[in-house]
Amino acid sequence: xxxxxxxxxxxxxxxxxxxxxxxxxxxxxxxxxxxxxxxxxxxxxxxxxxxxxxxxxxxxxxxxxxxxxxxxxxxxxxxxxxxxxxxxxxxxxxxxxxxxxxxxxxxxxxxxxxxxxxxxxxxxxxxxxxxxxxxxxxxxxxxxxxxxxxxxxxxxxxxxxxxxxxxxxxxxxxxxxxxxxxxxxxxxxxxxxxxxxxxxxxxxxxxxxxxxxxxxxxxxxxxxxxxxxxxxxxxxxxxxxxxxxxxxxxxxxxxxxxxxxxxxxxxxxxxxxxxx
Amino acid sequence: xxxxxxxxxxxxxxxxxxxxxxxxxxxxxxxxxxxxxxxxxxxxxxxxxxxxxxxxxxxxxxxxxxxxxxxxxxxxxxxxxxxxxxxxxxxxxxxxxxxxxxxxxxxxxxxxxxxxxxxxxxxxxxxxxxxxxxxxxxxxxxxxxxxxxxxxxxxxxxxxxxxxxxxxxxxxxxxxxxxxxxxxxxxxxxxxxxxxxxxxxxxxxxxxxxxxxxxxxxxxxxxxxxxxxxxxxxxxxxxxxxxxxxxxxxxxxxxxxxxxxxxxxxxxxxxxxxxxxxxxxxxxxxxxxxxxxxxxxxxxxxxxxxxxxxxxxxxxxxxxxxxxxxxxxxxxxxxx
Numbered sequence: 001x002x003x004x005x006x007x008x009x010x011x012x013x014x015x016x017x018x019x020x021x022x023x024x025x026x027x028x029x030x031x032x033x034x035x036x037x038x039x040x041x042x043x044x045x046x047x048x049x050x051x052x053x054x055x056x057x058x059x060x061x062x063x064x065x066x067x068x069x070x071x072x073x074x075x076x077x078x079x080x081x082x083x084x085x086x087x088x089x090x091x092x093x094x095x096x097x098x099x100x101x102x103x104x105x106x107x108x109x110x111x112x113x114x115x116x117x118x119x120x121x122x123x124x125x126x127x128x129x130x131x132x133x134x135x136x137x138x139x140x141x142x143x144x145x146x147x148x149x150x151x152x153x154x155x156x157x158x159x160x161x162x163x164x165x166x167x168x169x170x171x172x173x174x175x176x177x178x179x180x181x182x183x184x185x186x187x188x189x190x191x192x193x194x195x196x197x198x199x200x201x202x203x204x205x206x207x208x209x210x211x212x213x214x215x216x217x218x219x220x221x222x223x224x225x226x227x228x229x230x231x232x233x234x235x236x237x238x239x240x241x242x243x244x245x246x247x248x249x250x251x252x253x254x255x256x257x258x259x260x261x262x263x264x265x266x267x268x269x270x271x272x273x274x275x276x
Numbered sequence: 277x278x279x280x281x282x283x284x285x286x287x288x289x290x291x292x293x294x295x296x297x298x299x300x301x302x303x304x305x306x307x308x309x310x311x312x313x314x315x316x317x318x319x320x321x322x323x324x325x326x327x328x329x330x331x332x333x334x335x336x337x338x339x340x341x342x343x344x345x346x347x348x349x350x351x352x353x354x355x356x357x358x359x360x361x362x363x364x365x366x367x368x369x370x371x372x373x374x375x376x377x378x379x380x381x382x383x384x385x386x387x388x389x390x391x392x393x394x395x396x397x398x399x400x401x402x403x404x405x406x407x408x409x410x411x412x413x414x415x416x417x418x419x420x421x422x423x424x425x426x427x428x429x430x431x432x433x434x435x436x437x438x439x440x441x442x443x444x445x446x447x448x449x450x451x452x453x454x455x456x457x458x459x460x461x462x463x464x465x466x467x468x469x470x471x472x473x474x475x476x477x478x479x480x481x482x483x484x485x486x487x488x489x490x491x492x493x494x495x496x497x498x499x500x501x502x503x504x505x506x507x508x509x510x511x512x513x514x515x516x517x518x519x520x521x522x523x524x525x526x527x528x529x530x531x532x533x534x535x536x537x538x539x540x541x542x543x544x545x546x547x548x549x550x551x552x553x554x555x556x557x558x559x560x561x562x563x564x565x566x567x568x569x570x571x572x573x574x575x576x577x578x579x580x581x582x583x584x585x586x587x588x589x590x591x592x593x594x595x596x597x598x599x600x601x602x603x604x605x606x607x608x609x610x611x612x
Contacts (some may be wrong), residue, residue, distance in 0.1 A: 004382060004383075006379060006382040006383070006384035006385065006388055007382070007383060007384065007385055008385065008388075009385050009387075010387075011387045012385045012386060012387040014387070015537075016318070016533055016537065017317065017318040017386075017387065017390045018316065018317055018318070018385070018386035018387050018389075018390060019312050019313065019316040019317070019386060019537070019538060020316070020385075020386060022475065022476050022477045022478055023316060023386070023478055024383070024478035024479050024482065024488075025479060026478075026479045026482060027383075031381075114482065114483065115482055115483075115485060115487075118483060118484070118485050119485060124483055126479065126480070126483070129477055129479065129480065130480060131477075131480070132472075132473050132476040132477055132480060132481075133476060133477070134472065134475075134476045135469070135472060135473060135476060139469055139472075139473075142466075142469060143469060143470065143473045143481070143484050143486070144484055146466070146470060146473075146484045146485045146486050147484070147485030189480075189484070193484075193485070
């Protein structure tokens with residue numbers, strides 16, 4: 001990134017003239033959407049043999065494949081720096097996918113911008129900064145439904161039913177909530193678009209074990225409605241326990257793939273990633 | 277009686293002018309704070325944006341006056357204001373398209389945009405002086421006073437007169453309407469909320485399907501409307517002189533920072549804090565004290581703390597004091 005002189009941050013720290021809080025950091029692979037093509041068959045959402053990296057940088061993913069079907073929870077696990085989040089970002093169009101493709105619901109969307117993927121039905125919850133802290137919980141949900149022009153009240157009720165605590169705090173600024181509640185707002189915001197697939201980037205990062213269990217319960221509840229869920233997780237054991245499909249990535253490659261149960265029982269996986 | 281006279285003198289020379297000036301500063305600071313909050317840089321071209329909007333209004337006002345169009349007791353400029361706003365909107369949109377958009381696409385750091393806005397400032401500054409000239413222009417018409425000093429004296433029988441200029445009353449009324457509209461827009465409408473969302477978290481706004489270019493466009497439109505209104509009200513109240521608007525940038529920035537950059541409520545509070553301090557510090561208190569002081573103790577001097585030439589210094593002293601004790605401004609803004 002440093003090859004662009006306009007992004008030289010020298011002197012950029014004077015907050016009385018520059019406002020760096022909440023500045024965009026996303027670097028979509030495409031600034032303008034390319035065409036999509038119809039494809040038949042295959043899983044509902046698949047990142048198929050993706051190879052690519054950020055910008056002009058080296059490849060981070062190597063022939064990485066990730067797929068999820070309706071009613072399933074697919075979990076990506078792996079050691080630090082394995083490219084878990086990167087794989088998810090590749091599916092979401094934040095990574096230049098140089099070979100391979102991303103297909104959603106019978107459509108090749110490899111060349112779409114992240115925004116257009118949201119319109120196509122991808123709900124994405126980033127790992128950090130995933131709520132509008134200065135806005136109320138209800139406004140957060142409203143903003144989640146920004147692309148919708150129909151009545152959003154029903155969806156909002158569904159989200160409140162799923163996360164009752166949010167109904168209580170609906171007029172409170174989201175930034176005042178606890179870590180677990182914030183994650184609920186973040187997931188609720190993504191659900192407001194009525195996505196066809198939900199992608200969660202480490203939803204339990206930084207929350208207590210109790211809150212983590214509760215979040216997992218909610219995620220299972222969401223998945224029971226038939227919504228496919230793709231999730232990156234650090235807590236591999238707990239995540240694989242609820243996963244229908246697990247992907248273990250190592251250095252940007254698929255190391256192991258199987259159902260959550262299979263992976264948990266695989267001695268190789270246990271030894272290298274789950275601490276015995 | 278003495279106390280009443282003192283009070284009237286105080287209102288006449290301090291309170292009313294300060295309220296009018298404060299409203300003008302508040303409108304200007306609102307524009308600065310919106311740009312800071314949403315486009316993330318301090319727009320140094322704001323004073324000259326005000327001047328441009330006011331210039332268009334002045335020109336349309338003259339045209340209307342020459343055709344005998346008037347608003348009766350109200351200044352014709354009020355009728356010309358919408359045209360000024362439209363002209364100013366066109367200017368900022370063209371500027372954004374020609375200049376700022378390039379830097380947005382480069383994802384340039386805000387500090388670069390600050391410097392860019394300085395360049396824009398010089399261009400706009402030159403443009404305004406090129407079109408209307410550097411001199412004072414008078415375009416106020418209609419009834420000059422709502423209450424004149426003589427009428428007030430006759431009405432109340434006091435020694436001191438209280439004059440309220442039509443433009444002063446108008447300034448406050450228009451400012452209140454503008455602020456109410458702005459807050460309603462930001463807090464109640466879908467577009468307004470999307471602007472706040474974009475200000476809060478650009479990435480997430482993008483993920484929610486909010487179009488950044490659209491947010492930026494609405495921001496410029498609102499800023500143009502606010503800047504033109506502020507510029508016209510200031511011009512009506514005092515007079516229109518391009519260089520004065522350039523200087524006005526200083527108290528406007530002071531207001532926005534004192535109130536807390538990025539906070540609309542802060543911009544308004546800051547505007548009044550700066551206006552009141554400027555007016556009280558540069559006012560000659562001889563008259564008011566003369567009424568209040570006991571017999572034989574009335575001051576001989578003017579009791580003016582600072583000459584009016586130093587009024588800009590006052591804004592900066594206030595700015596320093598506030599920032600020393602409350603670095604985020606009176607209302608918690610984003611500046612640290």
